[in-house]
Amino acid sequence: MTQVATRLPQLGDWGSLDELTELQNRQLSTTLAWAADSPFYAARFGGEAPADRADFAKLPLTSKDDLREAYPYGLLAVPRARLATYHESSGTAGRPTASYYTEEDWVDLAERYARKWIGISAQDTFLVRTPYALMITGHLAHAAARSKGATVVPGDNRSLAMPYSRVVRVLHDLEVSLTWSMPTETLLWAAAAKATGLEPSKDFPALRSLFVGGEPLSDARRARISEIWGVPVIEEYGSTETGSLAGECSLGQMHLWADRAIFEVYEPETGELRRDGFGQLVVTPLYREAMPLLRYNLADDVEVSYEPCPCGWALPTVRVYGRAAFGYPVAGAKVTQNRLEDLVFQLPVDHGVMFWRARADADLLRVQIEVADTWRDDACAALSGAIEAELAVPCEVTGVPEGTLVPRKVLTSVHDVVKPRSLFGADEDWDKALLYY
Template identity: 30%
Template sequence: MNTNVSANDYDFVPRLHDRVSASPFYRSKFPDGLDHIEAFGSIPITTKAELRNASITDILAVDRALISHYHESSGTTGQPSSSWFTRNDIIRNAAQINLSGIRLQDTDMVLIRFPYALFLPAFLIQEASYQMNASIIHASSRNNVTTYPKILQLMSTLGVTIFAGLPRELELLAETARLLDYSIPAQFPSLRAIWVAGELLSPKRKLHLEQLWGVPVYNLFGSTETGNIAVMCEEGNLHYSEDEFYIEVLEEDHRSPKPTGERGRAIITTLQHEASPLLRYENGDIVSIQPSQCACGSSKHEIRHYGRLSERIEVHGQIIDSYDIQEAIYGLQPVPVAWRVKECKEDFELMLEFNNEEEADTSHIESYIKTQLGQGFRCTFVSENTLLNRAELLTVDAGRKPQYISKLDDSPEKTMFEEGKTLFLDGGYTKAMELFQEVIKRDAKHADAYAFQAACLGKMIEQGNLLSKVKLLPNLKRSAALAVQMNEFSPLARGVLGLMLLKTPEEFGGDVRRALKQFKLSLYLGSQDPDLWLYLTEANMKLNRISDAKEALQKALQLQPASKTALDLQKKLNKKG
């Protein structure tokens, strides 16, 4: 784009002049106005630092009576930036979002997972849903009420058709689903599409999310200061409207325009934003622009986003953007569940965390990363829970409504249940199970009674002979399934389910890998049962994961140094070397 043509040759300049001149910030920046400026490209850039240093109200260009929304950026790259929106601004942004490939309908149920606290996208999706008469579930992230398990429950039970949130939220929800042994997409048959915004979404990351969830993913590109700029069509391309934005892509010197299709600094002029208009604003993004050649038929220009300038890396003379890093990482098989790039004195360390049950070829990954990103990157493979704490994904108690009055429960069911627990801990499994069965007869929804009943059966099978195991195994399967069904967040229920999967022969439904997941999930949910480490040892041995088995056994011996089972497992492990 030629930014050196006369400012008067831009048909939007007169309209923009009137709007900008109403802003105290721009009146101060251009005390003589814009009429004397001969070339649009000679208008000084508006920087983030200028906006942050200005008074919040100085960027206002309308009377406060017309203001509908105030928002701030997340501040991840520094002090937050402010923005104002009139009702017209919100309506126009939402109407633009409704031009995306999702084609929102009045039959859609939209779950909005974007944070609502000062964050813009949640409110734009909300308005877009209102415009199409779609239903909304307000399920903001970053709080203790709508936890990850709760979101999965809402998506399944309410028949959510559209999910809207950050790309990382989708990855964390998928990991939570894996921990809870949910099947995606079978668990969410109504889901038909996903909206994402707020983070970079490279093509391979987009493909990864689509493979995780089994539905198309549509990106939205914009910023808090500008509002939404571009929407993704059915072909996966971001289109922006020249009626609403004039976008320049400049060299580092801020003077020379980049050739069409090449990466450069994004300089954005808002043409219709009423509340806080921006003139040649550098928003910190690296983009490229090309005329539309899209199969969707849109004549609007395409914009491609490569990440933030602040995250650009130069190593060994090579420029690496976040886009390049994402393309490399999400091109891996398997894709790591968490990753982080750390700058060191002479190179960059790429930390990668995989789920333990995934067989990651470390030598191949190291070679692939160097091929994609250069010799300035080296890989470190970290253990599970180093970068992502799975237990935090499963937290369900923190957001519960407080109970101010607590009364004693002296019901017969409570007395029997407590007596059963005491017998269970003392090894009286048969009598304990009878008490738990009686509790269930009186209260068919007593989740803990189901869990302890299953635990009794598991202990009886461990101690019994072959005939008793054959007889009790079907009951254990049924009890374990009911225990999880009644309370999927019960660590005891998860541990029992794992035990059933571990002890059952494969031809009758046993599954050692699933058992391993259940034992880990039980620990994530807070189980203090020391036997879980013995089960983890046994499961890892069956999978020939000797290193993991030794690690689990070491923990088991710390908790139960005199355990005969632990000592027997130690002998077996020592034979394996």
């Protein structure tokens, strides 16, 4: 079945949650028909495809293991000649989870990502600093920025060709106005900028906003990143299997794109599925033809609410905990990264703490923070007191010199990235033959 060209829903096309549900229902029958064309769902349906919301509600969840079992093309619902891109998830362990999209699917993907309240325009220079290899994240931001006319700088990540020193140069010299990365990246850029004598909040005047995603972000760390750079930090939530699922409104609330997907909350202990509350997020993309996913359990811990947001969007809001809800036991209490991170970044900005690590022993939480000598005693005492008061666990907080957790050479080095060759002169190192570095 070929996707019929149609206008995708736009923000403002509905005025209430009832109208939003009706919009979902109108598209759902087409989504179900697309799914019936894939071997996986054809076998699951047993020859009788579901037709409406009532049938849909009876379907079992689709899991990540289902995707692994169906690798590579068991979920393909269109001829392979129609595919535009193929991807695999970064979180795959063992067998890969495949994802693929048509050109029409990409229109939906790019539009969802581009729903940033701060806006993306042809006047922007957009640095994409997430991986391009196999995962969707870099390609997604690239396509969305180009759809708005922005100039894209394909910075990639985990690449020898783009060390932190080069990132800082590009940010400064090209007058980058928007960026896309994991939150931790923005702190590494700040440290790399300071290592070259630049002040993040003053020496990058073109920068308008930092778009971030890919890891849990506490309120305190977000505020610190914004303070360091002097611009808004706008969070995005999604996955390689689904594309963008939620983004922020101008009031800082994360909204699920429920005009483009159906969202449910799954309680693993009871098996209950509901529309809101705390549990694991289950998603059904409505405009995904190449690889339809029905009731796909992302297994991310979230909290979904349908309380109205003052921004006026008639969309549910979501708090994403991801794997942050997972914790380690210390002296009878559970310590999670999200709660601990919040305490670290509540330290005064003057202390300059950006990097930390912790180890949860059975009876003691050991924490190390990078901090200058001037503030070391104050920072360690403050964090130790906060941990014992808020988390109620015994702790040992140690301050280590700057450059201990993130070595300065990581922030300032320039890698020797060359083209491969086989012929060398007498005084050259021919052990580098055929290598790219």
